[in-house]
Amino acid sequence: MNITRREWIRTAVLGAGAVAIGPTRMKTALAQDADRLTAQFRADLEKHASFGDKYSGGTGDQKTADWISGRLKQSGYRVHEMEFDAPFFVKRTARLAAGSSAVDVMPQGPVVVTGPSGITAPLVLAGDAGVDVRGKIALVVLPFGRHAALGSTGIGATVTSTANAGARAIVIVTTGPSGEAAMLNVPETPFIPIPTAILAPKLSAAFAEAAKAGMIATLTLDGEATHRPCRNIIAELNRGDRWIVLTTPRTGWFGCVGERGTGTAVFLELASWLSTSFPDVSIYVMNAGGHEYNFAGSHRIVGSAPDPAKTLVWAHIGATVAARDADESAGKLRMLDTADPQRSLMVTDRARMAAVEGFRGLSGLETPTAVRPGAGELSTFTDRGYTTAFAVIGIHRWFHTVEDTLERTDAKLLVPVLRAHQRTIEQLVRKSV
DSSP states (O other): OOOOHHHHHHHHHHOOSSOOOOHHHHHHHHHHHHHHHHHHHHHHHHHHHHTOOOOTTSHHHHHHHHHHHHHHHHTTOEEEEEEEEEEEEEEEEEEEEETTEEEEOEEOSSOOOOOTTOEEEEEEETTSTTOOOTTSEEEEEOOSSOOOBOOSSTHHHHHHHHHHTTOSEEEEEOOSTTOSOOOOBOOSSOSSSSOEEEEOGGGOHHHHHHHHTTOEEEEEEEEEEEEEEEEEEEEEEOOSSOEEEEEEEOOOSTTOIIIIIHHHHHHHHHHHHHHHHOTTSEEEEEEESOTTTTSHHHHHHGGGSOOGGGEEEEEEEOSOSSOEEEEEETTEEEEEEEEOSOEEEEEOGGGHHHHHHHTTTOTTTSSOEEOOTTSSTHHHHHTTTOOSEEEEEEOOTTTTSTTOSGGGOOGGGHHHHHHHHHHHHHHHHHHHO
């Protein structure tokens, strides 16, 4: 039997097919392919980081979209795009001042501006017994956690109730392991109709004391709150009426190299692999914008996906498929070369057994869970009847912060994640035949 080098390595890596390879040759093939993949992932992560911030519609987002579109075309896909308007803020000033303390804050999108003069009012600590927030700037200190979104429950309910109680503005302290301001995913329309900002926990102590004393503070969120065009990218290989669907979001807060870059690198390699691995199956690939606004791009585009009855598997590459873990000692964090285990594998019932086998041995991903509404885009798709689907989603220590940089990633950690996706997809396609 004559096989290509690509087919031979694929057989060795995935353990499928009828070609017999001795233990030594298989070990060599695995090592060679791991080296190739690691080099490709490293280059992709560096490229992703070079584009800068990935806010929907921003320059970094547009550059990333161009890059992804070009790579999909190189893999042989027919690519087309759709645009939609996403919230965007052009900042002039974002500042909180009280007494002798003044610091920069992060305007929480979609931004409600204060104007150049800001809002001046007593600063109070929301949630303190007997504190009336009406007409004041409310400081909302979140419990320790890896915060990601404002929803209808939990911290979202706390912020909403504070606004409904009459606060003129809200400053949220996102207490968490990084000490940085963690931006929060929200709906496209303002989550609450008053100016809202995020304050880094490492800068919050003086303002917590000022709030307890009811000191006068000024919050300034000045700039242009507008919209900019954001793109959804769709790529297809039409080879019949059976489909594999591969999706991932593209946008996010700051550079999001660990959050978005790791998934994008795996997504691009999977798209290339799918283009040659299933010649009798059509492939639909989607790269969506608007992620930070409650998955706005995915909601707009999901209706163009293949019929659920004709979809063999929907593989979604979610957030932080593999970022570096860190060890905390004496108040300092030391980067490790292992994967942060705070990640999970969500599956539909039909995908469960294949996912268990495919992701065996990967920290945080060995025990699949049911699809959680609103936890990444997967429920956006499964709610429309896609019954064979899975997604990895993680929240690493620097998630949604300015410190989600290239340093938080390691290309070697992506290789086992890629192979796990490949094994799972192969098993699900094989079961459907």
